[in-house]
Amino acid sequence: MTLRTTALGLALACAAAATGATGAGPLDKTECIAGAKPGGGFDLTCKLVQTALLDGKYIADPMRVTYMPGGIGAVAYNAVVAQRPADGNTIVAFSGGSLLNLAQGKFGRYSESDVRWLAGVGADFGAIVVAKDSPFQSLKELMAAVKADPAKVVFGAGGTVGSQDWMKAALTAKAAGIDHKTMRFVAFEGGGEAVTALQGGHVHVYSGDASEAVAQMAAGSKIRVLAVMSDKRLPGELSGIPTAREQGFDLDWPIIRGYYMGPKVSDADFKVWTDTFDKLMATKEFETLRAERGLFPFAMTGPALDAYVKRQVGEYRKFADVFGLNVAK
The missing domain is CATH 3.40.190.10 (Periplasmic binding protein-like II)
Structure with missing residues (x-):
């Protein structure tokens, strides 16, 4: 093996370490999971970010939308936590209804603390x-x-x-x-x-x-x-x-709409996404897209959204107790 060949191999290894084994970053080959069949609110939420990211040139290729119906988001939630916890290029749509179901224990053994709450992008x-x-x-x-x-x-x-x-x-x-x-x-x-x-x-x-x-x-x-x-x-x-x-x-x-990610997504990938949403939601173009989908202004990411979600789920648990609904203890 020549010195030149060794040096080239070392350079390629360093590049792979910097970008990941596949060379793909969190905004490459992106995917949004909608926890229901096409045409509903989860689909609308995924299509909103799909359009906004591509139009704003934050991504080079259209975001893939995957449908995972069942339990008003429960199947998607369980699948991401258990099977795809570290996918840095995958986000999942959620709504206020998702939080209400979490509060009532309808997502199985997982709670609101088992995912990374990424961005709230609109409200009703x-x-x-x-x-x-x-x-x-x-x-x-x-x-x-x-x-x-x-x-x-x-x-x-x-x-x-x-x-x-x-x-x-x-x-x-x-x-x-x-x-x-x-x-x-x-x-x-x-x-x-x-x-x-x-x-x-x-x-x-x-x-x-x-x-x-x-x-x-x-x-x-x-x-x-x-x-x-x-x-x-x-x-x-x-x-x-x-x-x-x-x-x-x-x-x-x-009734907020937004996205979460798996619990083991790296801090670096999560920051890329939160920074992207912060930039995206500050634009007039996003404001227009949000209004076209019947949503009112709401913009929150990262730790602030995490605190908001946990506060809301806590309030929903209180309501569920008052009204005698089944709640996971």
Whole structure:
């Protein structure tokens, strides 16, 4: 072996050590896992970052979106923690619903401490909605009616007991001063069916999402938003709608969307991703993409997001205890 050959081999070995055995960094051959079938919220979240990264030239090739349905994100969560914990180029979409399910122990033996929470990129909020011709003109009027006779006010939403929409209705009933068990609630397959029932007078209140309400009104649905469940008024078409807090009721229900990574992803790779999201979310282009998907501003990464997620899951556990839902201890 010549000195030149030895030197070349040493240089190649050093390069491989610097970039990894495959020569690929965390932003090469990227993948986003959606924990459901195509077309839902997880898919929307993955497609958002897929478009934003490519358009902003943060990645050279389109991000691959992989679908891993089951348990509203539970299958994906378990697979990443157990089978792909160190994948530095893979991110997984999550939502507020994921955090609620974690709080109720629906993700199996894993908890909110078993992944690295990467970035929260957008938010939606709960909304209390009635038909346009409803006699209720404010949240206070609705609450007074619920308290006077719970049997005469029927709530409807796209979700069964323990779901986000059911929790919004149960919290509303609780804020009105009644036991949630006396609340009349009708579960529908989705928000569209619930809104149709609302307009037909089959239910009186819809506990849905703010962005969904905006979309329904734009499509011609005859509905009216009484309150948004956010800490401050929302921008855009709902800027004139008061929050529940403004009307005297402590009702907050943020629904964030974002991404997490496996628990053994290196600090270096994780930092590349958090730095990239920080840059990405500061651009006007990302703001536009987020708004096009019906999401309100929310931007948080790394340790700040980790603290936020753990705080939210803790709050959801308290709600689950209050409402007698199954919770992993």
